[in-house]
Amino acid sequence: MDPRRTPGQRAGLTRGAVLAGARALLAERGLGALTMRALAERLGVRPNTLYSHVADKDALLEELVDDALAVVPDPAGDADWRDELHRLMSASHRALLAAPELVPVTLGRGSRGPQAQRLGRGVTELLARGGVTGAPAREALRVLVLYTIGFAAFEVRPGFPDADPDERRTELGGTYDRGLQWLLAGIAGGRTGSG
Amino acid sequence: MDPRRTPGQRAGLTRGAVLAGARALLAERGLGALTMRALAERLGVRPNTLYSHVADKDALLEELVDDALAVVPDPAGDADWRDELHRLMSASHRALLAAPELVPVTLGRGSRGPQAQRLGRGVTELLARGGVTGAPAREALRVLVLYTIGFAAFEVRPGFPDADPDERRTELGGTYDRGLQWLLAGIAGGRTGSG
DNA sequence: TGGCGTACTGTACGCCGTCCAGCTATATTG
């Protein structure tokens, strides 16, 4: 508890504890308050101690972002590929909204962690099940992913719609679904033809 | 040129010059290098001088973002509304890519400046011309805007596609267009029916 | 029991955005 500790004495800090503390700090006080110094203080430790567990702040953020996607399930085996795709993307969307402060980071920094890659594989697999492969599949994947993250980013930003913040969440959620359906229809429709 | 100037002597700095300098610095050395101190040095001025022309760094960025959209034209009077909508969004997309470093800022900070509002009015007008009004129009506007900005953000991020950076630009540009067409088709298709 | 790896510390460096008080070149007024 007390950070006043003689050198060499251990606080029993682990990498996981650092990440958990960062998540808590993020949730409670926002992205702007997530500073290495504040995180250290919350953990009862000097700031530089964090660097024994994390490469630097960027790496920490990247890991947080990727972890946020861990709750998204893998695609089920037998359902219709379009329904499944909708479910998968919608789950991702919800996962992002559950950690609103991280969304701008996601967009800004890219996120190529294991969870993001897993999600990519899932989408690709579903597309293949629907007969979409190769370059069109990569196209579709890109469109879906960025639409989802982009939408989440806007949902998270204050002041975008002029309506009451009450309606806002509901209305935006519906809007996301609508756009997603349009995209899925386009993907499915372009499956055979076009050039 | 020489910032070594006795107090009171004027550098002839204007608000426009500050913005222009910021744009140049951004283009040459990236967002990370756009610091009030660096900007001041480039302008031959002490850092605090900037605050005589700009409220703070946030305001400066916001203005830069909005200005980037100034090159997007208003919709023409007589063309097909879908073609026109495509042209408008595509122009916005290109405008954003012309200032890549600003895209993350756009998404992160929101951008409600005059240019953004003008663009919003243009889109709304075109949608109305196609018979899309009210809540569906707001939905469509949101989807189009965030798709465009979101896509630009991903295009700007390094390392997203696994291909050569050469093909990348071309392929991504085509992907943007494809997705945009899907969305426009969905918007036009949902015009009369659906629930 | 002794040595070693390492979690942790004190301290400090070089950045950052921004504020305050003062000075003076310029614009404004008579």
Next chain:
DNA sequence: CAATATAGCTGGACGGCGTACAGTACGCCA
């Protein structure tokens, strides 16, 4: 043309940031 107000610019500083370096003392294993 002289007196005054305005406002552009400065030196200097404050508090905060991420992070590096070198040292210390604990826990573990031989």
